[in-house]
Amino acid sequence: MNFECSYEREGQCSICSEVNIRLVNLSKKCAHLSNCCVACLTQSFATDIESKGSYTFRCPMPTCTVKFEPEEYYCLLDARLMGIVDNLLLHRLLETNEEFRWCKSTKGCGAGQLVCNYKDLLGYYTCHACGQMLCFRHSIEWHKGFTCDEFEAERARNDDLASDVTVLAFTKKCPNEACGTPIMKHEGCDVMTCCRFGSHTCAESKDACDHGGRNYCGQRFCWSCLGKIDLDKKTNGFIRHCKSSCKYYSLN
Known part of the structure; x- marks a missing residue:
């Protein structure tokens, strides 16, 4: 694989511990010696793109603390991963467009659209994918019986x-038909788990998590469209079932 990097040398990779291997820095902003090999960087990026x-x-x-620009790490991605990142x-x-809104249907949709005539609306618009009436100002399902000011x-x-x-804006029900437990999300990526902490990284929490148990079923799902996410037992990767309208559909 040929690409330009700010600095490279031979040494031991700090991730895989392989010795006498080509180590690179992807960004010219990195002031330290290069310590990671191309293979480890590539695998790390691919895993985060496909799973999160x-x-x-x-x-x-x-x-x-350097954050890589897309043009700095694109050289490590194959055509499929580049397409996914381009889409994201x-x-x-x-x-960033004030006219753009994601569908906030509690049933799970994941579609987005430009509401170009929002200034002429009575406060609500209809999702082009699922037909749900939504409030443009508050980004929730339309509050029937009230204008936005009321x-x-x-x-x-x-x-x-x-x-x-608040609950409506930050909470969705687990898509597992046998569960339906409300799960709240304040931050993190859109891979959620029906458990105490909601995030798929809850295992890293210092607090104990039953990751299911009596009150939660442990189902992973996409926060955007409520599509279920299963775990591939062979690769330990995610098998997504996102809806075609979801921004993460390309990860299926």
């Missing part, structure tokens, strides 16, 4: 309504 839908990567050196970066760009006034007066809105 990641498109931002930091230098693997613990003391380095496009969605990130769309999210809804905000009522929410200010009614603590229960304010709490319900």
Whole structure:
């Protein structure tokens, strides 16, 4: 594989411990000696893209805070992974447009659209994929019976309504038909688990997690479209079942 890097040398890879191997720095911003081999960097990026839908990567050196630009790590990706990252970066760009909204249907949809005439609307629009009526201002399902101004006034007066809105905005039900437990998400990637912590990285938490147990079923799912995510027992990778309207559909 031929590509330009800011610095390379031969030595021992800090990840796989292989000796006398080509070590590289992908970014010119990295001030330290190169310590990772191409194979380990490639595998790390591929795993994060396919399992988490990641498109931002930091230098693997613990003391380095450099974030790689796409043009710096694209050389390590095959055509399929580049297509996935291109799609994710496009969605990130769309999210900066004030006219763009993701469908927030509690039933799970994952579609996005530009609502170009939002200033002329009565406050709501319809998802092109699932038909759900959605509030443009609040990015939730349409609050029937209230205009947006009335809804905000009522929410200010009614603590229960304010709490319900928070739950609606940050909580979705587990897609496992036999479970349906509400799971809340505040941060992290869109791979969720029906467990105490919600995130698929809950095993790294210092607190004990039953990862299922009496109140949770342990089902992994996509937060965007509620598509189930199974674990490939052979490769330990994810098998996604995202809906065709979901921004992560290309990871299926």
